[in-house]
Amino acid sequence: MxxxxxxxxxxxxxxxxxxxxxxxxxxxxxxxxxxxxxxxxxxxxxxxxxxxxxxxxxxxxxxxxxxxxxxxxxxxxxxxxxxxxxxxxxxxxxxxxxxxxxxxxxxxxxxxxxxxxxxxxxxxxxxxxxxxxxxxxxxxxxxxxxxxxxxxxxxxxxxxxxxxxxxxxxxxxxxxxxxxxxxxxxxxxxxxxxxxxxxxxxxxxxxxxxxxxxxxxxxxPDRLKDEMPGVLVQVTCDQPLQAEEISDQIPGVMDSAIHGVHLHVTLKDEKQVNNLTSALQTAGIQVTEIETILPSLEDVFINMVESRLKASPQDSFGG
Ligand SMILES: Nc1ncnc2c1ncn2[C@@H]1O[C@H](COP(=O)(O)OP(=O)(O)OP(=O)(O)O)[C@@H](O)[C@H]1O
Ligand SMILES: [Mg+2]
The missing domain is CATH 3.40.50.300 (P-loop containing nucleotide triphosphate hydrolases)
Structure with a gap:
């Protein structure tokens, strides 16, 4: 050998x-x-x-x-x-x-x-x-x-x-x-x-x-999580699907994705939390909790793929 x-x-x-x-x-x-x-x-x-x-x-x-x-x-x-x-x-x-x-x-x-x-x-x-x-x-x-x-x-x-x-x-x-x-x-x-x-x-x-x-x-895996850009927050609310649509319209939101019953939103920085909360409330969504969380590898994966997709929107999954 x-x-x-x-x-x-x-x-x-x-x-x-x-x-x-x-x-x-x-x-x-x-x-x-x-x-x-x-x-x-x-x-x-x-x-x-x-x-x-x-x-x-x-x-x-x-x-x-x-x-x-x-x-x-x-x-x-x-x-x-x-x-x-x-x-x-x-x-x-x-x-x-x-x-x-x-x-x-x-x-x-x-x-x-x-x-x-x-x-x-x-x-x-x-x-x-x-x-x-x-x-x-x-x-x-x-x-x-x-x-x-x-x-x-x-x-x-x-x-x-x-x-x-x-x-x-x-x-x-x-x-x-x-x-x-x-x-x-x-x-x-x-x-x-x-x-x-x-x-x-x-x-x-x-x-x-x-x-x-x-x-x-x-x-x-740890470094990938550390290096994920922005701040990740977990939103607990009554209408996560609608909340996702609304989040995507807010300046300062880099990305959002449904995780089980929660919505995960990547914000440019911590200061955007207030913008997100008020936009969701204005849309009639009952927000129970918004907390900053550490990203999981799934967050990192989705974030990376979605940011690539946004950079060239004609691309799609499946090669
Ligand atoms: N023999 C082949 N001839 C032509 N295209 C091919 C061939 N083998 C793979 N491809 C294409 O190359 C791309 C990459 O395929 P590959 O199988 O390596 O992907 P993958 O990452 O393993 O995907 P999956 O997670 O679905 O297994 C795909 O678009 C596939 O259609
Ligand atoms: Mg394969």
């Missing part, structure tokens, strides 16, 4: 499909043993980035290294040394869990003499004990996902790519899944994960926020 300190380093990494730019000159690095979270709306370019890093598709311009290997020159070495749980991971439904593990262990080149032992370890490590002889097709979503992870790491890869690995799985199972990921990171396994769940993004050492093929922010 190569000596490397950064599991991933990219240099203006880009990918075009015809004239369409899916990934546009992105630069980031992932130190060994860290968890990097790639966030962004649908179509932002996350999966395309992963597919380049895994050596599945070639970059159109720029370059990257994974585990010290050049993605242009050493794609085969990379494929052998990484685990990849793709957005639509494939397990064989008509095989039992243990048969799937056996199949993946063999295609990932786990020596026949080690395979039995390794599979038993994987079953224990992933908490699959008890369901290992069941048909994969009959397992629930959370079990299938643990099994897919176990298959992806059958060959003990030092780098793992997770592309929306927990989509559609319940919150408790997602947390347990992330406990496994944390454990792996503590054993110096490097991880790049994409997710649309902001609670999962909180687990990452660094977050890269992609939007329309570009990397628009790169920092730890």
């Amino acid at each position: 190569n000596a490397y300190s950064n599991a991933i380093e990219t240099f203006d990494l880009s990918r075009h499909f015809g004239s369409f730019i899916a990934v546009d000159k992105i630069n980031f690095y992932v130190p060994k043993g860290e968890i990097f979270g790639l966030l962004g709306p649908n179509g932002a370019g996350k999966t395309t980035t992963i597919r380049m890093l895994c050596g599945i598709i070639r970059p159109s311009a720029g370059n990257a290294s994974v585990l010290g290997f050049d993605i242009r020159k050493d794609a085969e070495e990379i494929k052998k040394n990484i685990g990849y749980m793709s957005q639509k991971f494939s397990l064989y439904d008509d095989l039992t869990a243990i048969e799937n593990l056996n199949f993946y262990a063999s295609i990932y080149g786990v020596a026949r003499s080690d395979r039995k032992r390794r599979i038993q370890d994987l079953i224990d490590q992933s908490g699959l004990r008890g369901v290992e002889k069941e048909l994969t097709g009959s397992l629930s979503g959370a079990w299938r996902q643990r099994l897919a992870l176990a298959c992806a790491i059958a060959h003990k890869p030092p780098m793992l790519f997770l592309d929306e690995a927990t989509a559609g799985v319940d919150p408790l199972s997602r947390r347990e899944f992330w406990d496994l990921i944390y454990e792996m990171a503590s054993e110096d396994i490097s991880i790049l994960a994409t997710t649309h769940y902001m609670d999962e993004a909180e687990y990452c050492n660094t977050i890269g926020m992609m939007y329309q093929a570009q990397m628009i922010a790169l920092a730890s």
Whole structure:
């Protein structure tokens, strides 16, 4: 294995499909043993980035290294040394869990003499004990996902790519899944994960926020929150939807979004709180409380994407 300190380093990494730019000159690095979270709306370019890093598709311009290997020159070495749980991971439904593990262990080149032992370890490590002889097709979503992870790491890869690995799985199972990921990171396994769940993004050492093929922010979750411009207030009122419409008309309001039963409003500064309160009251909205709050990652995400949308309103989601 190569000596490397950064599991991933990219240099203006880009990918075009015809004239369409899916990934546009992105630069980031992932130190060994860290968890990097790639966030962004649908179509932002996350999966395309992963597919380049895994050596599945070639970059159109720029370059990257994974585990010290050049993605242009050493794609085969990379494929052998990484685990990849793709957005639509494939397990064989008509095989039992243990048969799937056996199949993946063999295609990932786990020596026949080690395979039995390794599979038993994987079953224990992933908490699959008890369901290992069941048909994969009959397992629930959370079990299938643990099994897919176990298959992806059958060959003990030092780098793992997770592309929306927990989509559609319940919150408790997602947390347990992330406990496994944390454990792996503590054993110096490097991880790049994409997710649309902001609670999962909180687990990452660094977050890269992609939007329309570009990397628009790169920092730890705490720093992203600290650096969110303006002051965030939470409005509790009787008509949050109408309150949102009204807020958007007020000068000094940078952004507003519904969060559950509350309205979150980003103001230019604290002085705007009075303007907001009186505008809402004038419109006949019963305001119970307006309080300054710390932004969540969800606030940061929405704020970043919406401020980009405002800057070029012809853009829309979905790539
Ligand atoms: N093989 C391809 N040919 C043409 N366009 C493609 C191809 N693969 C991806 N794209 C386009 O590139 C853009 C980025 O796609 P990508 O799958 O990387 O997005 P994503 O960030 O993973 O989105 P999601 O969150 O929905 O998974 C999209 O507009 C997509 O349609
Ligand atoms: Mg994707």
